[in-house]
Amino acid sequence: MLLIGIAGGTGCGKTTVVNKILNELPDGEVGVISQDSYYKDTTHLSYDERVSINFDHPRSIDFDLLTRHLKDLKDNKVIEQPMYSFVKHNRTGDTILTHPRKVMIVEGILILTNPELRDLCDIKIYVHADSDERLIRRLKRDIAERGRDLDEVLTRYQNTLKPMHTQFIEPTKEHADIIIPNNKHNIVAVDIIKNIIAQKL
Numbered sequence: 764m765l766l767i768g769i770a771g772g773t774g775c776g777k778t779t780v781v782n783k784i785l786n787e788l789p790d791g792e793v794g795v796i797s798q799d800s801y802y803k804d805t806t807h808l809s810y811d812e813r814v815s816i817n818f819d820h821p822r823s824i825d826f827d828l829l830t831r832h833l834k835d836l837k838d839n840k841v842i843e844q845p846m847y848s849f850v851k852h853n854r855t856g857d858t859i860l861t862h863p864r865k866v867m868i869v870e871g872i873l874i875l876t877n878p879e880l881r882d883l884c885d886i887k888i889y890v891h892a893d894s895d896e897r898l899i900r901r902l903k904r905d906i907a908e909r910g911r912d913l914d915e916v917l918t919r920y921q922n923t924l925k926p927m928h929t930q931f932i933e934p935t936k937e938h939a940d941i942i943i944p945n946n947k948h949n950i951v952a953v954d955i956i957k958n959i960i961a962q963k964l
């Protein structure tokens with residue numbers, strides 16, 4: 764199995780890049796694991812307590828479960844990937860049966876902060892977009908798709924997201940094998956990754 768890790772700050776376009784890669788490859792050949800599915804289970808907390816969690820700090824992620832699942836996939840085992848609700852700020856309680864594929868992509872803001880996870884990745888990619896571009900995209904997306912309002916996005920951005928990005932996420936660029944500039948849609952970079960995957964398939 765070829766494991767590709769795709770990191771980068773919120774709104775840089777990780778999910779969009781992954782979808783573009785998947786769209787043009789044969790159905791079912793490439794599997795995706797989202798770091799978001801591995802936010803720690805916070806069912807024991809009230810909604811108000813969950814809202815105040817710092818979701819941009821590495822300790823918010825259940826890296827033990829995530830790395831265990833990636834190792835299982837590498838060992839050709841099926842896993843039960845948790846499902847996550849951004850609206851509830853918690854796992855839904857459901858899981859998706861995820862089968863090992865020849866190529867698996869793991870994507871998320873913090874995946875390159877974890878040394879064990881980095882070692883599992885055969886190719887490490889960092890998607891870069893400028894912070895103003897990312898904030899604009901995040902505002903539009905979170906208001907349209909994740910049940911947020913202007914005040915929620917900007918308050919989280921100032922209080923946790925921006926400082927965590929500077930402290931934990933941006934420095935992981937140095938671990939990347941490939942950095943994709945993504946202020947604009949980068950068709951050439953997506954084609955290069957698609958070709959690497961097509962060779963493996």
Ligand SMILES: Nc1ncnc2c1ncn2[C@@H]1O[C@H](COP(=O)(O)OP(=O)(O)O)[C@@H](O)[C@H]1O
Nearest residue numbers: 773774775776777778779900904945946947948
């Ligand atoms: N290169 C790009 N140019 C303009 N908008 C983009 C680009 N890449 C992604 N977007 C948009 O920005 C928003 C965030 O992108 P997304 O892929 O969800 O980012 P991430 O997964 O890194 O948080 C989405 O609404 C998406 O359509």
Ligand SMILES: O=c1ccn([C@@H]2O[C@H](COP(=O)(O)O)[C@@H](O)[C@H]2O)c(=O)[nH]1
Nearest residue numbers: 772773774802818819849852853872924
């Ligand atoms: O319950 C949650 C969990 C996370 N977030 C925010 O999501 C982003 C990461 O997702 P991207 O798709 O990469 O943007 C992170 O910045 C968290 O702040 C959330 O709002 N609620």
